[in-house]
Amino acid sequence: MSADAxxxxxxxxxxxKNFGAVAALTDVxxxxxxxxxxxxxxxxxxxxxxxxKVLAGVHRxxxxxxxxxxxxxxxxxxxDAHALGVATVxxxxxxxxxxxxxxxxxxxxxxxxxxxxxVTMELRSWELLRQLSAxxxxxRVPVAALSGGQRQTVAIARSLLxxxxxxxxxxxxxxxxxxxxxEVLNLIERLxxxxxxxxxxxxxxxxxxxxxxxxxxxxxxxxxxxxxxAEVSDEDIVAAIIGAADNVVTRRANRERDAGDE
Amino acid sequence: MSDQGTAGATPPLxxxxxxxxxxxxxxxxLAAILDRIRGGxxxxxxxxxxxxxxxxxxxxxxxxxxxSANLVNLLVESVPVGVIALGVVCVLLVGQIDLSVGSVSGxxxxxxxxxxxxxxxxxxxxxxxAIGTGAAIGWVYAxxxxxxxxxxxxxxxxxxxxxxxxxxxxxxxTGAINxxxxxxxxxxxxxAFVPAWLSYVLVLLAAGWLFLTGRSLAAARRRAGLSAxxxxxxxxxxxxxxxxxxxxxxxxxxxxxxxWMFVCFVGLVLATHYALTRTSWGRTLFAVxxxxxxxxxxxxxxxxxxxxxxVLCSSLAALGGLLAASRxxxxxxxxxxxxxNLNAIAAAVIGGTSxxxxxxxxxxxxxxxxxxxxxxxxxxxxxxxxxxxxxxTGLVLALAVALDSAARRSRTAHGxx
Ligand SMILES: Nc1ncnc2c1ncn2[C@@H]1O[C@H](COP(=O)(O)OP(=O)(O)O)[C@@H](O)[C@H]1O
Ligand SMILES: [Mg+2]
Numbered sequence: 001m002s003a004d005a006x007x008x009x010x011x012x013x014x015x016x017k018n019f020g021a022v023a024a025l026t027d028v029x030x031x032x033x034x035x036x037x038x039x040x041x042x043x044x045x046x047x048x049x050x051x052x053k054v055l056a057g058v059h060r061x062x063x064x065x066x067x068x069x070x071x072x073x074x075x076x077x078x079x080d081a082h083a084l085g086v087a088t089v090x091x092x093x094x095x096x097x098x099x100x101x102x103x104x105x106x107x108x109x110x111x112x113x114x115x116x117x118x119v120t121m122e123l124r125s126w127e128l129l130r131q132l133s134a135x136x137x138x139x140r141v142p143v144a145a146l147s148g149g150q151r152q153t154v155a156i157a158r159s160l161l162x163x164x165x166x167x168x169x170x171x172x173x174x175x176x177x178x179x180x181x182x183e184v185l186n187l188i189e190r191l192x193x194x195x196x197x198x199x200x201x202x203x204x205x206x207x208x209x210x211x212x213x214x215x216x217x218x219x220x221x222x223x224x225x226x227x228x229x230a231e232v233s234d235e236d237i238v239a240a241i242i243g244a245a246d247n248v249v250t251r252r253a254n255r256e257r258d259a260g261d262e
Numbered sequence: 263m264s265d266q267g268t269a270g271a272t273p274p275l276x277x278x279x280x281x282x283x284x285x286x287x288x289x290x291x292l293a294a295i296l297d298r299i300r301g302g303x304x305x306x307x308x309x310x311x312x313x314x315x316x317x318x319x320x321x322x323x324x325x326x327x328x329x330s331a332n333l334v335n336l337l338v339e340s341v342p343v344g345v346i347a348l349g350v351v352c353v354l355l356v357g358q359i360d361l362s363v364g365s366v367s368g369x370x371x372x373x374x375x376x377x378x379x380x381x382x383x384x385x386x387x388x389x390x391x392a393i394g395t396g397a398a399i400g401w402v403y404a405x406x407x408x409x410x411x412x413x414x415x416x417x418x419x420x421x422x423x424x425x426x427x428x429x430x431x432x433x434x435x436t437g438a439i440n441x442x443x444x445x446x447x448x449x450x451x452x453x454a455f456v457p458a459w460l461s462y463v464l465v466l467l468a469a470g471w472l473f474l475t476g477r478s479l480a481a482a483r484r485r486a487g488l489s490a491x492x493x494x495x496x497x498x499x500x501x502x503x504x505x506x507x508x509x510x511x512x513x514x515x516x517x518x519x520x521x522w523m524f525v526c527f528v529g530l531v532l533a534t535h536y537a538l539t540r541t542s543w544g545r546t547l548f549a550v551x552x553x554x555x556x557x558x559x560x561x562x563x564x565x566x567x568x569x570x571x572x573v574l575c576s577s578l579a580a581l582g583g584l585l586a587a588s589r590x591x592x593x594x595x596x597x598x599x600x601x602x603n604l605n606a607i608a609a610a611v612i613g614g615t616s617x618x619x620x621x622x623x624x625x626x627x628x629x630x631x632x633x634x635x636x637x638x639x640x641x642x643x644x645x646x647x648x649x650x651x652x653x654x655t656g657l658v659l660a661l662a663v664a665l666d667s668a669a670r671r672s673r674t675a676h677g678x679x
Contacts, residue, residue, distance in 0.1 A: 058559055079561040094559045097547075098552035098620035107549055108560035115540040120481045126275050137279035144673070 008069025015064035042218035085165035320640035349578030357619025367583025368598025396580025438594035451588035546654030
């Protein structure tokens with residue numbers, strides 16, 4: 001499925017991260033190649049967002065390595081991640097509510113630092129938002145005045161601004177309506193077609209199935225299986241997420257199927 | 263609000279959304295302004311109204327209040343604390359506070375006097391020592407806040423006491439050091455007034471500059487297909503500024519005129535305004551004050567941002583202190599003591615800079631100090647002593663903070679951040 005696989009793959013090897021006594025991540029591996037969409041799924045508290053934050057430079061891993069191709073890299077802070085071309089949309093979005101849309105989009109990478117080029121920044125913002133089919137009435141209102149879905153779009157737009165190689169999205173469709181969800185899924189496909197690597201965290205198996213090439217399952221901070229989306233059934237993914245073939249989800253599914261047969 | 267595109271043809275890129283309630287003409291512009299005010303985006307309105315009320319009250323109590331001579335004095339008197347308030351604005355913007363600005367200004371006055379008068383240093387060196395000490399103090403605060411995690415109000419409260427001690431120690435047993443009347447510093451602060459013709463030239467330059475920058479911005483926006491202010495509006499704005507400032511200059515020139523010190527203060531406010539709104543450094547201050555974690559994730563060096571704010575604040579406090587000493591021609595134990603500290607913070611807040619971080623601007627210092635100084639000046643004219651001044655200033659501060667909090671709640675409800 002993956003398109004033109006140019007450039008090196010991003011690989012995480014044996015990443016561990018502890019918060020005090022809580023081992024949020026233990027020996028986690030993950031790999032994404034250019035032109036590939038990898039979905040990371042897992043139950044609440046499985047460590048998905050922690051993994052995202054390690055990649056984004058928000059947290060430093062306690063152990064493990066991150067590499068682009070053969071080149072090992074250190075991500076010591078958010079600026080390192082940006083420099084490596086890893087752009088992240090956080091689950092909590094991380095926008096400044098007192099700043100307007102343009103100011104948020106260009107935060108940390110303003111044009112002409114000594115004398116801000118507001119006109120070009122506003123123009124680029126409109127172009128970017130239109131590409132995303134965003135319905136934002138004005139880019140000069142504070143982000144606090146936007147709805148959840150609009151903020152999500154702003155956060156996604158911001159990740160695309162720096163021409164990233166890898167885009168990491170933490171539950172990007174959780175706050176979105178039907179049409180906006182479809183837009184985001186389309187966008188993810190466009191990113192893949194442009195040869196970017198995409199890591200998408202999601203709870204929604206339908207979304208995962210729609211766009212992901214590979215699925216990585218996290219359970220209690222550890223890898224619990226990698227699958228090709230084309231070859232795996234929903235039941236297998238659910239089993240990996242929950243940790244047993246005989247679990248509350250499959251039992252419920254069986255019950256419903258049996259009821260339907262009668 | 264007063265934006266208006268090329269009428270008739272396709273609307274500008276930023277006004278395409280059909281949900282935007284837009285209209286043309288002054289009525290729509292007025293409606294937009296009222297909308298914003300109702301939503302808690304008060305801008306400079308409460309303070310301008312407040313200033314009008316204060317002036318009316320004092321004028322009715324003592325007809326000397328609005329005389330040219332008194333206003334000339336009021337403006338020059340407002341500068342030292344106004345400069346300090348400008349620094350306070352910067353720390354408030356990043357969501358921190360500096361409670362020691364008064365002590366730091368007093369210390370700076372003492373350092374200037376000791377090095378210049380007692381030790382006989384050349385003037386520039388003495389000034390550099392005073393302001394350099396201020397900068398160093400700000401750096402120490404920043405280290406305590408960013409490296410040790412000490413809350414800024416505790417760190418600066420400790421500083422308040424310590425630097426007051428250093429000030430008293432430096433001034434020695436006499437407790438006061440006089441600055442010579444013929445020194446450039448004292449002459450600048452007491453006797454330097456802008457010649458009348460030059461004041462009108464400055465007013466013309468201000469109005470012309472406002473028009474030219476406004477027009478070039480509007481042209482750039484139109485070229486990019488964005489909405490822009492109409493030339494008519496820009497002309498009207500410049501003429502209004504020309505008339506307002508021209509009248510003020512004429513009125514003040516009836517007496518001694520405009521003090522150079524006040525002109526320099528306004529210049530400092532304009533420079534800070536530019537830095538806050540037109541540079542990426544200014545943007546980082548607002549971002550950190552709004553959401554420090556989001557700023558960090560955007561790759562902003564949050565520690566450095568805090569450091570610049572604290573250093574700037576203490577440096578401006580030091581500058582304010584040496585201006586106060588120059589004005590008085592002496593550094594004494596009272597320099598920077600008493601209500602200086604609270605007045606500086608109150609001025610910033612009254613002027614519209616939020617205590618909650620991320621909102622405000624350089625002009626708050628100018629507007630806020632005019633309110634504070636008007637109250638203090640008016641009460642002095644009425645022969646009321648400092649007890650009254652403390653009470654009234656305290657009440658005004660309480661009112662301003664209450665307004666800030668209420669506006670914040672209203673903004674959340676009306677979606678204006
Ligand atoms: N900043 C933090 N401090 C302490 N514990 C944390 C922190 N962030 C996450 N955790 C813990 O790490 C685990 C994984 O959380 P997270 O990565 O957010 O899960 P999710 O898969 O739902 O995104 C949870 O047990 C959570 O409590
Ligand atoms: Mg999460």
